[in-house]
Amino acid sequence: MKYTKELEITKKAAIEASKIITEYAERTSFSIELKGKNDLITDADVASENKIIEILTEAFPEDAILAEESSQRTELPSGRVWIIDPIDGTTNFAHGFPAYCVSIALWDNKSPKVALVLEVAKQELFTALEGEGAYLNGKSIHVSGNNDPSASLIGTGFPYRDLHLVDDYLKLFKRLMEKTHGVRRPGTAAWDLCNVACGRFEGFYEYGLSAWDVAAGSLIIKEAGGVVTDWRGESDWLFGKRIIAGNEAVHAFLGKEIRQCFSQQDLTHKKNSN
Ligand code: IPD
Numbered sequence: 001m002k003y004t005k006e007l008e009i010t011k012k013a014a015i016e017a018s019k020i021i022t023e024y025a026e027r028t029s030f031s032i033e034l035k036g037k038n039d040l041i042t043d044a045d046v047a048s049e050n051k052i053i054e055i056l057t058e059a060f061p062e063d064a065i066l067a068e069e070s071s072q073r074t075e076l077p078s079g080r081v082w083i084i085d086p087i088d089g090t091t092n093f094a095h096g097f098p099a100y101c102v103s104i105a106l107w108d109n110k111s112p113k114v115a116l117v118l119e120v121a122k123q124e125l126f127t128a129l130e131g132e133g134a135y136l137n138g139k140s141i142h143v144s145g146n147n148d149p150s151a152s153l154i155g156t157g158f159p160y161r162d163l164h165l166v167d168d169y170l171k172l173f174k175r176l177m178e179k180t181h182g183v184r185r186p187g188t189a190a191w192d193l194c195n196v197a198c199g200r201f202e203g204f205y206e207y208g209l210s211a212w213d214v215a216a217g218s219l220i221i222k223e224a225g226g227v228v229t230d231w232r233g234e235s236d237w238l239f240g241k242r243i244i245a246g247n248e249a250v251h252a253f254l255g256k257e258i259r260q261c262f263s264q265q266d267l268t269h270k271k272n273s274n
Helices: 004-026 043-059 090-094 166-179 189-197 211-223 248-261
Strands: 032-036 039-042 064-067 080-088 101-108 111-119 124-129 134-136 139-141 153-156 182-184 203-207 227-229 242-246
Touching: 004 043, 004 101, 004 111, 004 124, 039 043, 039 090, 043 064, 043 080, 043 101, 064 211, 080 090, 080 189, 080 211, 101 189, 101 211, 111 189, 111 211, 124 189, 124 211, 134 189, 134 211, 153 189, 166 182, 166 248, 189 203, 189 211, 189 242, 203 248, 211 227, 211 242, 227 248, 242 248
Parallel strands: 064 080, 153 182, 153 203
Antiparallel strands: 032 039, 080 101, 101 111, 111 124, 124 134, 134 139, 203 242, 227 242
16 A cells, blocks of 8 residues: 555554643643744753654655654645644643644645544554555544534634634634534644544634644544535645535535625635635
């Protein structure tokens, strides 16, 4: 099977990173700094990222890296690139709220090939290889078969840097509160996407996310039979900062609701804003 070695090395890197994160979580204190408004970084993010990059570059020295804390990029190179979030859910981690994960994806020629999300506090390991299905702790997973939006559970995240779309976001939130079983905000987008992949959420939407938040979870959803697009229903979701994911029916429902709440121009990301 293609990319089997890459998946094995990815697992090794994630497990080593998870040990480091757990060790920091058990300490009485660690350093928490601000990268920007409400945008936290801890010692654990840096240590986790260093370990992941060390393991991946030792095995695949030619590959490019796009990583949240050390090597951000705004577009993909043409060959192989590892997209890494060393702790997705840093705010949860910094506050001791047990929902944070390591997210690692390999993209080759601008298409996702290998994906792993390891939720550290619960030790849930989600993996996918292109064309080979999606797995949670080794068991095959599938998106929810519940196609009724009024009986669906929806995941989302709240923006915290640029709040200029918040009024429309709250309008959407109110509509979804009225039209679904409920909306949840776990605080870790990579794991939120995996909750769609294994059928806990029927759908998920957010704006302001970065490539490292969504690069792995989106392949896991697709391999679990789900759909991922931007807010226009198109494919600019990796750098486009607007994502909708779900089973087919709830994805379509969310797209319709979003397009009714936001102006045409706010459906797409403009550089230097969310
Ligand atoms: C954050 C989480 C959160 C989302 C934020 C992200 P980070 O990632 O995914 O759920 O709402 O927009 O930035 O910063 O903890 O890696």
